[in-house]
Amino acid sequence: MYRLDRMSVMVVDDNRHMLNLIEEILRGLNIRNVSSKLGAAEAFKEMQISAVDIVICDQMMEPLSGIEFTQLLRTSKDSPDRFVPVIMVTGNSDFGTVRAAREAGVTEFMVKPVSAKGLYARILEVINNPRPFLRTKSFFGPDRRRRVIQFDGGDKRKKTPKEKDPGDVEMIPVGGHA
């Protein structure tokens, strides 16, 4: 059994009841170090002071949405950790929302209703199968291609990703997982 008590999690939701629900589930999973914020701006500020291992945030928040918050984490010069896994909770499963979340750099997507089983599965996914990060001219975030399909023939992409050690990417501070 993993020692989830050693992890720290930031939960962001502007609905107090949903915040309580996620907090309780995390406590049940033995995750004790949980910071909860009703707004993304507050969460961002808090993360600059205290590092967290995973962010769980709602998508529909005001004034800063979960998607905007993720973009900020991935691309802002002030970001406390551009690699931090983001699990986005949302009531919208439409293609547009999923696509926007993916483009913003969301790591895992969870459609409401929030369940202990669903949240636990995504936390384990983040731990056991972390996705590499890709940087292109217009995107920085977890690799959006999940499926690995065997096929005959070579790589037909115009540009094959060049793999770098995170230490080689000076612009990207690797914080938050001390």
Place this chain on the structure above:
Amino acid sequence: MTDDDDDDFEVTMVRPPNRIKDKVTLGGKITGDGFDEELLKEAEAKAAGLHDEFLEAADIDIDKLKNACRQAETDSARRAEHLKTVERLAHDIKGYGSNINYDLLTAFADSLVVFLRMAEMTDAIKTKVARVHVDAMGLVFSRQITGKGGDLGAQLFAGLRQTTAKFLGRG
């Protein structure tokens, strides 16, 4: 932007060290996939413990929803603002309705949110459709129609669909 667009640019892959796994496995001393059935049961019990809190929240939110809908009907100058409140409340209820076994609240709230986000609909039509949804949600909660609601639930849902279709010009 599409995945294909990205192909025109330099792509760099970075694999950050998996520090979370190091932490939770004590540097690799704990093996396996980490799943623990007992832990999940504990988390499910904690979530179930919030049932009454969510019921109270639903009671309050449905009252607020009725109020916002009434205001949208009577205060035409600020109708858009009141409809925004209706949408926000419906979105919240949609999120937790199924958590308290009110699947119909989630379904009706979802239908309402979708309709309110239709740019081509006027606020006057949105208000009429909101009224039908809010009444149905109030009925579901006051009569404690849990789960999918059986025959009554199916009838209510059919009625909502019919009303929505009418305004969409499909009725």
